[in-house]
Amino acid sequence: MSDTVQDRQINRSQMQVSDEIAIDITNMNKWYGTFHVLRDINLTVQRGERIVICGPSGSGKSTLIRCINRLEEHQKGTIMVEGTELSSDLKNIDKIRSEVGMCFQHFNLFPHLTILENCTLAPIWVRKTPKKEAEATAMHFLEKVKIPDQALKYPGQLSGGQQQRVAIARSLCMKPRIMLFDEPTSALDPEMIKEVLDTMIELAEEGMTMLCVTHEMGFAQAVANRVIFMDQGQIVEQNEPKEFFNNPQSDRTKLFLSQILGH
Amino acid sequence: MSDTDSQVTNAYFRETMLAQQTPPVTETGAIKWLRENLFPTWLNGIMTIVALYAIWFILSHIGPWFLNGIWDAQSLSECREIRDATLGPDASAACFAVISDRWQQLVFGFYPQSAYWRPTLAFFLMLAGLAPVLFGAIPRRWLTASMLTPFVIYFLLWGGSVWVPAFIALGFVVGGLTARVLGRLNQMVALIGTVLIVGLYWAFIAVPLANAVHSILPIGIMAIPSSEFGGFMLSVVIGMAAIILSLPLGIVLALARASDLFLVNKLAIGFIEIIRGVPLIVWLFTASLLLNYFLPPGTNFDLTLRVIIMVTLFSAAYIAEVVRGGLAAVPKGQYEGADSLGLDYWQSMRLIVLPQALKISIPGIVNTFIGLFKDTTLVVFIGLLDPLGLTNSIRASTDWNGIYWELYVFIGLMFFIACYAMGRYSMYLERKLQRENR
Numbered sequence: 001m002s003d004t005v006q007d008r009q010i011n012r013s014q015m016q017v018s019d020e021i022a023i024d025i026t027n028m029n030k031w032y033g034t035f036h037v038l039r040d041i042n043l044t045v046q047r048g049e050r051i052v053i054c055g056p057s058g059s060g061k062s063t064l065i066r067c068i069n070r071l072e073e074h075q076k077g078t079i080m081v082e083g084t085e086l087s088s089d090l091k092n093i094d095k096i097r098s099e100v101g102m103c104f105q106h107f108n109l110f111p112h113l114t115i116l117e118n119c120t121l122a123p124i125w126v127r128k129t130p131k132k133e134a135e136a137t138a139m140h141f142l143e144k145v146k147i148p149d150q151a152l153k154y155p156g157q158l159s160g161g162q163q164q165r166v167a168i169a170r171s172l173c174m175k176p177r178i179m180l181f182d183e184p185t186s187a188l189d190p191e192m193i194k195e196v197l198d199t200m201i202e203l204a205e206e207g208m209t210m211l212c213v214t215h216e217m218g219f220a221q222a223v224a225n226r227v228i229f230m231d232q233g234q235i236v237e238q239n240e241p242k243e244f245f246n247n248p249q250s251d252r253t254k255l256f257l258s259q260i261l262g263h
Numbered sequence: 264m265s266d267t268d269s270q271v272t273n274a275y276f277r278e279t280m281l282a283q284q285t286p287p288v289t290e291t292g293a294i295k296w297l298r299e300n301l302f303p304t305w306l307n308g309i310m311t312i313v314a315l316y317a318i319w320f321i322l323s324h325i326g327p328w329f330l331n332g333i334w335d336a337q338s339l340s341e342c343r344e345i346r347d348a349t350l351g352p353d354a355s356a357a358c359f360a361v362i363s364d365r366w367q368q369l370v371f372g373f374y375p376q377s378a379y380w381r382p383t384l385a386f387f388l389m390l391a392g393l394a395p396v397l398f399g400a401i402p403r404r405w406l407t408a409s410m411l412t413p414f415v416i417y418f419l420l421w422g423g424s425v426w427v428p429a430f431i432a433l434g435f436v437v438g439g440l441t442a443r444v445l446g447r448l449n450q451m452v453a454l455i456g457t458v459l460i461v462g463l464y465w466a467f468i469a470v471p472l473a474n475a476v477h478s479i480l481p482i483g484i485m486a487i488p489s490s491e492f493g494g495f496m497l498s499v500v501i502g503m504a505a506i507i508l509s510l511p512l513g514i515v516l517a518l519a520r521a522s523d524l525f526l527v528n529k530l531a532i533g534f535i536e537i538i539r540g541v542p543l544i545v546w547l548f549t550a551s552l553l554l555n556y557f558l559p560p561g562t563n564f565d566l567t568l569r570v571i572i573m574v575t576l577f578s579a580a581y582i583a584e585v586v587r588g589g590l591a592a593v594p595k596g597q598y599e600g601a602d603s604l605g606l607d608y609w610q611s612m613r614l615i616v617l618p619q620a621l622k623i624s625i626p627g628i629v630n631t632f633i634g635l636f637k638d639t640t641l642v643v644f645i646g647l648l649d650p651l652g653l654t655n656s657i658r659a660s661t662d663w664n665g666i667y668w669e670l671y672v673f674i675g676l677m678f679f680i681a682c683y684a685m686g687r688y689s690m691y692l693e694r695k696l697q698r699e700n701r
């Protein structure tokens with residue numbers, strides 16, 4: 001669909017997948033009332049894996065990744081994140097959330113705090129990092145996403161692309177082991193998509209474990225080592241990107257790909 | 264000059280420029296303004312004339328009464344004599360002398376004259392204590408001093424042993440320590456434990472302990488029973504205490520009502536609906552007649568304090584509903600953003616949700632406070648001498664028998680000033696917060 005990342009050289013030296021397990025989901029089911037949103041999800045994510053999740057709207061992609069940091073509660077099966085099982089124990093949930101960063105479609109920056117305060121808030125209150133140290137870390141990550149000069153502005157003064165990069169920096173300040181992205185570029189104007197994808201690619205090059213819900217197939221081909229296709233609450237097909245795009249197995253995947261790639 | 268005068272050498276553009284003319288009178292200054300703003304159409308013109316007539320009618324009646332006002336007299340009859348002598352018996356003239364004669368009573372009630380310095384000092388302490396809270400520009404560490412002012416003010420107004428307010432204030436230190444110790448175990452345990460221990464401390468330990476210390480080390484000033492409080496002092500004491508206490512209580516109630524915990528949620532709903540559903544005056548009678556039944560036997564709890572508690576609970580119910588509206592207006596994404604960073608419930612409320620919800624709620628909160636402040640005049644029905652109650656005592660003297668309007672105008676003006684100031688502050692705050700995070 002988009003070729004914004006095609007021309008970029010990807011540095012794969014650190015993009016190795018280890019055999020340690022980051023996320024292990026077994027037989028997970030979720031209902032909204034009587035509506036069965038997720039059916040028998042089984043998914044194991046190794047450390048360093050970069051997974052792209054795609055599928056038609058309403059297929060449960062957001063719900064799946066929101067279950068991983070307990071923004072949504074699952075009703076059946078187990079989810080293990082970094083060796084801790086997600087149960088209703090609040091201590092576990094807060095611990096997992098501080099290890100798992102998340103970026104949302106609409107950024108969800110805190111409008112009443114400056115960019116810098118957005119980035120230092122969680123390290124100071126959750127990790128109990130001293131303020132000076134937290135600010136230094138925040139500036140480091142703001143430089144990484146290339147907006148250190150906006151640190152003292154408020155989110156409302158930034159463009160959408162800048163806000164999403166701040167949101168990524170804010171998550172990174174917690175030094176998470178896993179990053180979740182829920183359609184991070186869908187709310188952006190086309191000219192801003194590239195700057196956000198570039199930031200995400202850099203993250204991938206550093207070996208971050210990533211789960212991205214996105215329809216940016218260029219991004220999937222460039223950095224993903226696995227693409228997952230979901231439909232009607234199920235994982236229909238998963239494969240490494242080249243196979244996935246060139247040789248889709250199920251009819252639903254073929255249909256979806258033909259729609260999204262405009263063939 | 265007009266076009267035809269100039270030499271037309273080219274059919275398409277002007278070669279000589281026209282001199283500027285002054286616009287016609289109907290298009291300038293006052294006349295233009297009048298036409299555009301007051302008489303744009305026939306109907307608006309007629310309404311303007313009717314409105315002007317109404318304003319003139321009111322002013323022509325009140326104006327002379329006000330401007331002829333007599334400020335220097337000892338009694339209403341003396342006022343009348345002065346008027347008859349200077350303006351004639353038919354003239355309309357206010358007798359503001361009642362205010363110059365009795366203003367101390369309107370301000371302090373029956374508070375002993377020799378101790379007027381105490382409420383006066385307390386008033387300025389209150390302003391000093393509020394300043395850091397109201398205006399962010401003042402250094403933050405002054406806030407700690409602000410937290411102490413209510414206890415100093417209580418000591419100044421009620422007098423008695425210095426140890427009583429001191430040991431009451433110590434309750435907060437006890438609470439802080441309990442919360443810190445129990446906080447290591449579990450947040451819920453810490454919350455319930457702290458409330459329980461501080462409650463027990465205040466109910467059974469603080470006052471006996473203060474008395475014991477006082478018998479060893481008696482420090483204090485003359486005790487003045489609150490039945491001698493009155494006038495604007497009483498309104499301000501009840502109003503300010505209720506305002507300051509009802510804001511945190513209202514926020515807690517709003518959070519409880521928005522909570523998922525079944526019991527907490529239902530208790531908050533019950534409390535808010537019952538308090539809101541019954542007129543304030545009924546609660547004031549409850550405070551004056553019934554509340555003692557619920558207190559430990561033998562304690563004779565100060566009536567003014569009982570009224571403060573009732574007015575606080577009443578206003579907290581309203582604040583809770585205003586803040587609930589603010590909470591609902593904070594986008595779901597803000598809660599999720601806070602959750603996804605690992606902030607716990609109290610952190611995400613305090614740092615993310617409440618600052619935004621309260622900002623939205625400012626107009627409603629201040630509106631509630633203005634209503635609350637004016638409602639303090641209802642205490643006249645349970646025998647407290649607020650300014651309105653004092654008008655009766657002033658009329659009861661032979662000197663001022665029969666005087667009405669002058670007192671009510673004065674009282675109305677004082678309330679107006681206080682409420683208008685609150686309204687302006689709310690607008691200042693809204694604009695400031697708007698500027699801070701565009």
Ligand SMILES: Nc1ncnc2c1ncn2[C@@H]1O[C@H](COP(=O)(O)OP(=O)(O)O)[C@@H](O)[C@H]1O
Nearest residue numbers: 032035037055056057058059060061062063064
């Ligand atoms: N809070 C909710 N309550 C009820 N149904 C929901 C809720 N959130 C999502 N759904 C439904 O669950 C399905 C999956 O939603 P979602 O995970 O957002 O899909 P996707 O992200 O793939 O577009 C959709 O049909 C949606 O309508």
Ligand SMILES: [Mg+2]
Nearest residue numbers: 061062063183
């Ligand atoms: Mg979605």
